[in-house]
Amino acid sequence: MCKNHFNPIHCIIPPYMLTRLMESGNKKIADLAINSNFRSFRFHNDRIFFQQSSLHEKTILGLIAKQTGKEIMQMEVYDCKQKTDLAGATLLWDSKTNQKLTSVAGKNVIKGGKASWDFYWQLFGRNSIDNKGLLIRQYVHYDKGMDNAYWDGRRMVYGDGDGMVFTSFTSDIDVIGHELTHGVTENEANLDYENQAGAMNESFSDIFGIMIKQRFNNQDVKKSDWLIGEKVLIGPKYALRSMKAPGTAYINHPELGNDPQPATMDKYENLPNTQSGDWGGVHINSGIPNFAFYVAAYNIGGYAWEKAGRIWYAILTDSSLAQNAKFIDVKNLTIVHAEKIFGINSPEVRAVKQGWTEAKV
Amino acid sequence: MKIKLVRTGGFIPITKAVESDVNLTDKELAGLLKIIQSGPSAPRIKDGNYYELTVGSNSTPVDLEKVPDEYKALFSKLKSDLKIVK
Numbered sequence: 001m002c003k004n005h006f007n008p009i010h011c012i013i014p015p016y017m018l019t020r021l022m023e024s025g026n027k028k029i030a031d032l033a034i035n036s037n038f039r040s041f042r043f044h045n046d047r048i049f050f051q052q053s054s055l056h057e058k059t060i061l062g063l064i065a066k067q068t069g070k071e072i073m074q075m076e077v078y079d080c081k082q083k084t085d086l087a088g089a090t091l092l093w094d095s096k097t098n099q100k101l102t103s104v105a106g107k108n109v110i111k112g113g114k115a116s117w118d119f120y121w122q123l124f125g126r127n128s129i130d131n132k133g134l135l136i137r138q139y140v141h142y143d144k145g146m147d148n149a150y151w152d153g154r155r156m157v158y159g160d161g162d163g164m165v166f167t168s169f170t171s172d173i174d175v176i177g178h179e180l181t182h183g184v185t186e187n188e189a190n191l192d193y194e195n196q197a198g199a200m201n202e203s204f205s206d207i208f209g210i211m212i213k214q215r216f217n218n219q220d221v222k223k224s225d226w227l228i229g230e231k232v233l234i235g236p237k238y239a240l241r242s243m244k245a246p247g248t249a250y251i252n253h254p255e256l257g258n259d260p261q262p263a264t265m266d267k268y269e270n271l272p273n274t275q276s277g278d279w280g281g282v283h284i285n286s287g288i289p290n291f292a293f294y295v296a297a298y299n300i301g302g303y304a305w306e307k308a309g310r311i312w313y314a315i316l317t318d319s320s321l322a323q324n325a326k327f328i329d330v331k332n333l334t335i336v337h338a339e340k341i342f343g344i345n346s347p348e349v350r351a352v353k354q355g356w357t358e359a360k361v
Numbered sequence: 362m363k364i365k366l367v368r369t370g371g372f373i374p375i376t377k378a379v380e381s382d383v384n385l386t387d388k389e390l391a392g393l394l395k396i397i398q399s400g401p402s403a404p405r406i407k408d409g410n411y412y413e414l415t416v417g418s419n420s421t422p423v424d425l426e427k428v429p430d431e432y433k434a435l436f437s438k439l440k441s442d443l444k445i446v447k
Contacts, residue, residue: 278370
């Protein structure tokens, strides 16, 4: 008898022998053999499935226990005092001492940073930007009237806006989630920041940025306005981007003119891969995969992060996603992951395919 | 001498520019450009802004963090005068 079992039939038995035992006249032996055959079938299929799943897929599916729960967010917020010297910025707040703040921008980035950390940790078991508990460093009041926010490879930096066209870039949680997600992407797929891969890099930041905001505000796909930065760009009719209708975030804006984002691949902008060409239009053409995600998430319904978010996180953390991936590569991977997570003929897979079809990818 | 500073890039890609007459000799400008020009392998900052300085017919990508102290006031003024190119 196998020393790990009390039932000899649970040990390794050749299939022909198991078949004979299932047909045994002894009911007890036949029942055990049928039971064993069923277990073997399930075990075999489970093993194949697990072998083909990545670590992150297993985490998403709840197949790996989340980390112990001892991990806590670590964050520091610095005040640049309207200068550009990041090294000379003053520490305004840190998560260890959690001192009181009067700076609105400081409060905004703490709120957005916490919402982002919670999103990645509570949904995907991801411990910060690098999944190793990286200290989140955020710099506010950068430069005089700076109308921008960026991720420099180590930290997030926010300007106060010029006060006429733009207000503080800390005003919207989705912008903060966008910048933090650049760090996540850099630690995962590390997509090239040019052409289609660069537009995907931007799109991942918008997709996770909007979901971080939706989750913070408890908004489902119907309640959300799917706008990025609607407070940052001054004026009730304006936002920085629209995922629901790329190209409509601002129309006839007195300073900016019209939102240049396309929603579909036939309108893809072939821009030069230069500074002035936005590295091949990474902030322009991101409208296409943004729209694909919006359609997929909307058609799936409910909260975007629960299903569509799982699929897109699985791609972002899939080691087979090439650094120079094109939209079609991402499309194919979303379908593969949707099939793995929800089943081949599931409504989720149909919604994902519909999203890419609508975006004409 | 007339110089033009152009800013591109950012969270939404807008172009801002300013032109200004400066009291600098050709030699001083050449020396300044040598110091502040950005290297070809400068990292691509996600959502970052980029600056280009045009003198005559020559445009050079520049890193304003490298601006020497004596020119900081000049570039601070140029940056504050940047206007969106429509």
